[in-house]
Amino acid sequence: MKKNFNKYTFRSWGRNAINACKQLILPFAVFQAIRTIIFPTTFDVLLLAIFILIYLGFQYEWF
Template sequence: MRRKINDYNLSPYVKQFKLIAGQFIVPITIFQTVRTLIFPSPVDLVLLALLILLGVALYMEWI
C-alpha cells in the first residue's frame, strides 16, 4: 500500500517550490502551447506534454 506524503513533514524549501511552481506552470504551459502551434517540433511536443503532466500532478497534489 502506498503511503500518502504528509505536507507537514516537508521542508520549507519544498513547500515554497510547490507554491512557486503552481503559480508559474500555467503561463509557461500556455506559452509553450502557442510556440508549439507556431513552430511544431518533436522537442516542443515532449516539453508541452511534460508541462501538462506536471501541472496536472501539482493540481491533483500527486507531488
C-alpha cells in the same frame, strides 16, 4: 519499508519551491502551447506534454 510522504512535513524552503512551481507551471504551459502551434517540433510537443502532466499532477494532488 516504504515511508509515507506528508507534504506538510517539508521544510519551509521546500514548501516555497512547490508553491512557486504551482504558480509558474500554467504560464509556462500556455507559452509552450503557443510556441508549439507556431513552430511545431518534436521537442516542443514533448515539453508541452511534460508541462501538462506536471500541471495535472498539481491539480489532482499527485505530488
